[in-house]
Amino acid sequence: MFKTYRNLWIALLLLIVLSPLGLLATGTAFGEWGMDELIDEVGFIPQGLAKTADLWQHAILPDYSISGLTATFSQSAVGYIVSAVVGVLLVAGIMALFGKGLKD
Amino acid sequence: MKAVPVSCRRSLLHGFFNVICLRGLYIFINRGGIYMHIPDGYLAPQAAAPLVAVMVPVWAVAVKKVQNSLKKREVPVLAAGAAFSFVIMMFNLPIPGGSSAHAVGAVLLAILLGPWAACLGVSVALIIQALLFGDGGILAIGANCFNIGVVMPFVGYYVYRLLKGRAAAVSGRGLLAAFIGAYIGLNVAALTTAIMFGSQYHLFRAADGTPLYFMYPIKVAVAAMMAEHLTLAGPVEGIVTLLGLAFVGKNYPELVSEGRTIKISNPEAGVTGNV
Numbered sequence: 452m453f454k455t456y457r458n459l460w461i462a463l464l465l466l467i468v469l470s471p472l473g474l475l476a477t478g479t480a481f482g483e484w485g486m487d488e489l490i491d492e493v494g495f496i497p498q499g500l501a502k503t504a505d506l507w508q509h510a511i512l513p514d515y516s517i518s519g520l521t522a523t524f525s526q527s528a529v530g531y532i533v534s535a536v537v538g539v540l541l542v543a544g545i546m547a548l549f550g551k552g553l554k555d
Numbered sequence: 556m557k558a559v560p561v562s563c564r565r566s567l568l569h570g571f572f573n574v575i576c577l578r579g580l581y582i583f584i585n586r587g588g589i590y591m592h593i594p595d596g597y598l599a600p601q602a603a604a605p606l607v608a609v610m611v612p613v614w615a616v617a618v619k620k621v622q623n624s625l626k627k628r629e630v631p632v633l634a635a636g637a638a639f640s641f642v643i644m645m646f647n648l649p650i651p652g653g654s655s656a657h658a659v660g661a662v663l664l665a666i667l668l669g670p671w672a673a674c675l676g677v678s679v680a681l682i683i684q685a686l687l688f689g690d691g692g693i694l695a696i697g698a699n700c701f702n703i704g705v706v707m708p709f710v711g712y713y714v715y716r717l718l719k720g721r722a723a724a725v726s727g728r729g730l731l732a733a734f735i736g737a738y739i740g741l742n743v744a745a746l747t748t749a750i751m752f753g754s755q756y757h758l759f760r761a762a763d764g765t766p767l768y769f770m771y772p773i774k775v776a777v778a779a780m781m782a783e784h785l786t787l788a789g790p791v792e793g794i795v796t797l798l799g800l801a802f803v804g805k806n807y808p809e810l811v812s813e814g815r816t817i818k819i820s821n822p823e824a825g826v827t828g829n830v
Contacts, residue, residue, distance in 0.1 A: 452631050458806045459635040466642045476647035476655030499759060499767030503694070504596030510689035515645060534688060535642050541687070542641045542680050543634040549675070550630030553622065 452547060467535040471528035512537065591659075591748045591784075592684070593699055595692030597769045598751060599759045607697030613705060614678065620671040629668065632810060636664045637676030639799070641683065644690075648791060656788035658795040659703055661744075662711030662737040666724070666800060667810055673708035674700075702748045711740020711796075724811035725804030730797050737796035738789040742781070745788070749773070749780035 453460050489496050515534035520526045598606075625633065640660035647655040664673035678700045684690040691699045715736030722728035753773030756766045769776070804811040 452634070455628065456631050456635060456807060459632065459639075459803070462802065463635055463638055463642065466639070466646075470642060470645050473646040473648075473657070476649040493770055495765060495770075497766050497768055497770050498761050499599060500596040500770075502596075503600060503768075504594070506595040507685070507689065507693040509686070511687055513689045515688050515690070531645065535645055537687065538641045538645075538680075538683055539638040541683050542676075543638040545679050545683075546634040546637045546676060547630060549618075549621075550625065550627065550633060553625055553627040553630060555627045 463539060467532060467539060470535040471524075471531045474524065474527055474531055591699070591703055591745055592681075592691035593695040593702075593748065593751065595694050597692075597755065598695055598698055599755055599768050600694060602751070602755065602758070603692070603694040603698055605697075606701055607694070610678075610697045610700050610705075613674070613701075617671045617674045617678075621669075621675055624669065625672060629810075633668055633672055633676055636660070636667060636673075637680055640664060640677050641680040643795060644680070644684070648787075656783065656791050658788075658792045659707060659741065660795065660799070661703060661707040662715065662733070662740045662792070663796045663799040665708035665712035665740075666715055666733055666736070666796070667803060670708045670712040673712070674704050677704040677708065698748075698751055702744045702751070706747050707740045707744035709740075710743045711736040714739045723813075725801060725808070730801060733800045734793035734797045738793040741792040742784050742789050745780050745784035746777065749776040752776040752780075 486496055486501070489500075512530065512534045516527060516530035517533060520530050621633075643658050643660045645657070647657050649655055659677070661673050661677045664676050668676075681691060681699050681703060682696055685693055685696055685699070713736075715732045718732035718735055719729050722732070724730075724733070750773060752769045753771065753776030755769035756772050756776075759767040761767050771779075800811065
């Protein structure tokens with residue numbers, strides 16, 4: 452898995468280590484607003500949105516962070532790197548499993 | 556009220572919404588921008604659910620196509636490529652004014668492994684993002700996989716193929732084609748996303764006339780989305796795709812050679828062996 456295309460994995464590792472750079476963008480993107488921000492910016496909360504916005508409560512690393520570990524930049528950076536590792540392993544793992552039955 | 560853009564004039568009639576319309580544009584551009592990951596709550600369930608239903612057969616076809624065309628030794632490339640798409644989406648680039656943009660990598664995957672493989676890889680990345688990290692909605696998975704996992708790689712791939720012609724992938728023309736393919740792929744996907752967002756405003760209203768889900772007209776959604784993606788996110792995607800293709804081509808020329816899909820007996824043939 453890692454031998455043939457070693458440099459691809461090294462590049463991925465580098466991106467994981469550098470990922471906290473992605474935290475430098477501070478604006479809350481539209482759609483990531485909390486309900487109070489919606490009131491502030493839009494003036495009202497659409498009724499359907501209020502009902503369906505929090506459909507999913509099981510994100511284990513919400514917003515690529517570890518709950519309770521977001522006070523400082525370095526804490527957020529740890530959460531971000533952990534998220535990157537978990538995500539990369541899972542996504543690559545699923546694709547590898549999918550490719551198990553393939554032939555040359 | 557003199558400065559109301561043309562796109563908002565019709566909603567002026569609605570009195571109440573004229574203010575929202577202006578504020579919508581302002582907010583999108585100045586308050587963090589609008590992303591292509593649709594969260595839950597912004598599409599009506601009756602719009603989001605059918606898109607999941609649309610994606611199921613698309614995934615089924617993608618699985619079949621990839622099983623038939625991908626070689627076992629290319630599986631690590633698919634795994635690393637999908638993981639790359641996941642991690643590159645974490646790189647939010649700060650843009651002056653509080654907005655941000657990030658690349659997706661879908662067109663790079665399509666250039667390296669074909670659009671169907673890109674569809675699978677990006678879809679898996681998007682589903683993991685939604686389930687584990689709350690990035691993009693659960694019910695919106697169909698919409699997000701359609702825009703980012705189908706529209707983007709297919710449009711980008713065919714624009715790339717068209718512009719590249721018979722040139723090698725890692726050549727001036729090939730790399731330029733990759734840049735433009737990625738730029739256009741991302742922007743067409745941004746457009747379909749904006750149409751999905753904005754159409755909710757026109758389709759779904761409460762009894763008192765207020766929007767039930769996405770709260771701005773389609774023109775505002777398209778204007779805000781395209782302003783950002785044509786100027787910022789598009790060029791970023793183009794550069795990431797160009798650099799990624801150059802990196803892969805330099806390290807593993809056999810992956811970018813044209814004869815790749817036909818069985819290559821000598822994998823060292825590389826870029827020059829693609830006639």
